[in-house]
Amino acid sequence: MAWNLDIKGLIHPFSALAQGFKQPHTLSYPVEQRAEVTGYRGFHVNTISDCVGCGNCQDICMNEAIDMVEPLSPEAMNPKNASGLVPRIDYGRCCWCGLCVDVCGPDSLRLEGDCVYVSPDADSFLYMPKDK
Amino acid sequence: MSETIKIFHGPQHPGVTGNMSLELDLDGETIVKAVTHVGYLHRGFEKMIERRTVIQAFTIVCRICVPEPDPNEENFARGVEELYGLEVSERAQYIRVMILELARLQAHLLWLAGQGGSIGHEIVPQWAIGERDYILDLFEAITGGRVYHMYIYPGGVKRDLPEDLPERLLALLDTLASRLPEYDRIFFDNAAVKKRLQGVGVVDAAECVRNSYSGPVIRGCGIPRDVRKDAPYLVYDRLEFDIPTQSAGDAYARALVRRAEMHQSIRILRQVVEQLPDGPIQCKLPRHRQFKIPRGETYVQSESARGAFGYFMAGDGTPFLRRLQVRGPSIVHAFTLLERLLVGAQLSDVALIMNSLGICPPEIER
Numbered sequence: 001m002a003w004n005l006d007i008k009g010l011i012h013p014f015s016a017l018a019q020g021f022k023q024p025h026t027l028s029y030p031v032e033q034r035a036e037v038t039g040y041r042g043f044h045v046n047t048i049s050d051c052v053g054c055g056n057c058q059d060i061c062m063n064e065a066i067d068m069v070e071p072l073s074p075e076a077m078n079p080k081n082a083s084g085l086v087p088r089i090d091y092g093r094c095c096w097c098g099l100c101v102d103v104c105g106p107d108s109l110r111l112e113g114d115c116v117y118v119s120p121d122a123d124s125f126l127y128m129p130k131d132k
Numbered sequence: 133m134s135e136t137i138k139i140f141h142g143p144q145h146p147g148v149t150g151n152m153s154l155e156l157d158l159d160g161e162t163i164v165k166a167v168t169h170v171g172y173l174h175r176g177f178e179k180m181i182e183r184r185t186v187i188q189a190f191t192i193v194c195r196i197c198v199p200e201p202d203p204n205e206e207n208f209a210r211g212v213e214e215l216y217g218l219e220v221s222e223r224a225q226y227i228r229v230m231i232l233e234l235a236r237l238q239a240h241l242l243w244l245a246g247q248g249g250s251i252g253h254e255i256v257p258q259w260a261i262g263e264r265d266y267i268l269d270l271f272e273a274i275t276g277g278r279v280y281h282m283y284i285y286p287g288g289v290k291r292d293l294p295e296d297l298p299e300r301l302l303a304l305l306d307t308l309a310s311r312l313p314e315y316d317r318i319f320f321d322n323a324a325v326k327k328r329l330q331g332v333g334v335v336d337a338a339e340c341v342r343n344s345y346s347g348p349v350i351r352g353c354g355i356p357r358d359v360r361k362d363a364p365y366l367v368y369d370r371l372e373f374d375i376p377t378q379s380a381g382d383a384y385a386r387a388l389v390r391r392a393e394m395h396q397s398i399r400i401l402r403q404v405v406e407q408l409p410d411g412p413i414q415c416k417l418p419r420h421r422q423f424k425i426p427r428g429e430t431y432v433q434s435e436s437a438r439g440a441f442g443y444f445m446a447g448d449g450t451p452f453l454r455r456l457q458v459r460g461p462s463i464v465h466a467f468t469l470l471e472r473l474l475v476g477a478q479l480s481d482v483a484l485i486m487n488s489l490g491i492c493p494p495e496i497e498r
Contacts, residue, residue: 006323006326008321009321009322009323009324009326010323012316012317012318012321012322013317013318013322013323013324015314015317015318016255016317016318019259025262025265037269037272037273037276038273038294039273039276039291039294040272040276041276041277059421060187060188060420062184062188062189062191062192095191095280096277097191097282098276098282098290099187099188099191102290103420111276
């Protein structure tokens with residue numbers, strides 16, 4: 001293909017140099033932290049005193065990431081919890097779709113903004129939601 | 133007779149848009165034969181969906197296409213609504229259009245980054261990915277997720293918009309509209325980019341029609357075919373927008389089509405904010421095991437950033453779909469078109485042509 005002299009096309013790309021005088025898009029982490037987003041689908045929390053142990057969350061989970069287990073602190077459990085069990089999430093399977101939260105009758109199971117978890121113990125990824 | 137060598141381009145290659153392999157026979161730098169191999173990314177989505185209730189399945193469909201998951205969610209939701217006979221509120225329909233157009237914008241920015249990277253233009257990928265992140269921030273605020281939104285739900289959408297969303301969206305659209313001329317200066321008007329893209333990967337209009345190409349490929353040949361106009365869905369018939377076309381049919385024409393589509397998406401989003409009605413966002417649904425899809429079949433289609441995206445769905449009176457078939461635009465673009473375009477092309481043009489066609493292997497293999 002023949003090369004036609006394109007003055008505009010040769011000069012215009014140099015306008016990118018003007019970006020050097022602008023502020024960067026990025027944050028200086030960890031000095032600057034990103035603002036938490038309301039409604040972000042992060043880790044689960046479960047208010048044990050409200051949970052009725054119905055297992056709806058376990059039933060709807062399409063990844064079979066939820067199993068119902070005995071709570072870490074049985075004394076905080078809702079007296080109306082008929083099964084005596086609360087959900088535990090396998091974060092190797094969870095896709096954070098939020099269906100378990102949608103079907104939770106007493107709204108005890110929720111997703112919060114926190115989404116960073118580091119542990120050398122692989123078993124700890126069978127995660128017991130914090131009681132909040 | 134010259135001797136040819138065979139190389140495998142992919143499946144793990146930065147110049148391949150996803151996990152697929154190209155078997156290339158080279159005579160020097162020139163490709164004399166190209167064969168597409170897929171199968172490295174098969175996750176069996178269609179079969180998985182047949183074994184999950186429709187409410188459970190809606191969380192899977194978005195994963196069929198990473199760069200633009202929302203047309204999948206919308207197609208799936210609309211198919212279920214057609215089979216079950218659900219009425220979607222007007223507000224939910226406008227919100228769906230908002231999500232789809234934001235998805236189109238971010239998909240075009242991702243394409244721009246890929247197209248820039250494929251020709252060694254290192255500035256535009258940095259800019260485009262940065263700009264795309266602002267759109268993902270907005271998705272995060274609306275849906276709770278950045279890439280996979282799992283938001284468009286049979287019967288409506290999962291949650292209402294945040295109160296400050298119209299202001300945030302309009303501010304973002306103003307920013308993007310002011311940035312597009314800067315992209316023109318460094319990329320679309322750039323003499324080196326034109327030299328690289330013009331005359332490469334040329335497709336003619338007759339071939340497009342004969343082989344059912346869609347999206348920027350067919351519009352780059354001068355045919356204004358777009359599902360949003362040809363078979364309007366949601367509230368696209370109430371919105372004013374043009375179908376940009378180019379006549380050259382080469383990679384540069386497809387780039388200009390996408391550039392003009394970004395402008396049209398901004399125009400649509402401004403109208404959506406203006407016309408957004410009040411009302412419910414979700415209709416009442418039965419419990420997921422009682423949500424039985426009546427016996428019947430449907431085919432729904434939407435326009436993604438890469439072309440027409442179709443879903444065939446069949447119900448049989450159970451909470452599970454009897455069959456789901458996904459037909460993405462990449463199927464014809466990756467086999468019929470890519471294999472032909474690569475013959476006679478240079479080895480360095482492979483990534484360029486793949487990006488220009490917008491090939492996405494996950495939707496080929498599902």
